[in-house]
Amino acid sequence: MSGTELERGTVTEEDIGFEAEEELWTDDTSGDHAGWFCVATDPFPCPAEGCPFVALYMTAVHLILVWERRDDPNLLRHAQRAKEVGRNPRVVVYEPEFGPSASYYAWEAAGRPVHAVKKI
Numbered sequence: 001m002s003g004t005e006l007e008r009g010t011v012t013e014e015d016i017g018f019e020a021e022e023e024l025w026t027d028d029t030s031g032d033h034a035g036w037f038c039v040a041t042d043p044f045p046c047p048a049e050g051c052p053f054v055a056l057y058m059t060a061v062h063l064i065l066v067w068e069r070r071d072d073p074n075l076l077r078h079a080q081r082a083k084e085v086g087r088n089p090r091v092v093v094y095e096p097e098f099g100p101s102a103s104y105y106a107w108e109a110a111g112r113p114v115h116a117v118k119k120i
Helices: 018-029 073-084 104-109
Strands: 037-045 054-057 063-066 090-093 101-103
Touching: 037 063, 037 073, 063 104, 073 104, 101 104
Parallel strands: 063 101
Antiparallel strands: 037 054, 037 090
């Protein structure tokens, strides 16, 4: 490499507030996901330091993840993960009264953003 030494890189976390992340979902949350499926869980606190949000469903950026089909392989995989960590998952029909939603596939397409990333 012509005298250039390789160095170990570092990862930094930008200080992005919830409001900035929520903008990623503007188009998706305007859709009607009533009748889609989500995964209800035992209450689970947001991992962001100082955030008072407690999820009752599998969420991303405080939005309930929803799937069109009850037997979607990704829904079942995420429910299994929740079971493995003791969150008592249950697949239920999503109702708008549960809170704002985002389709799982829109979340994936947006790069799987999360509200908080644990610093190492």
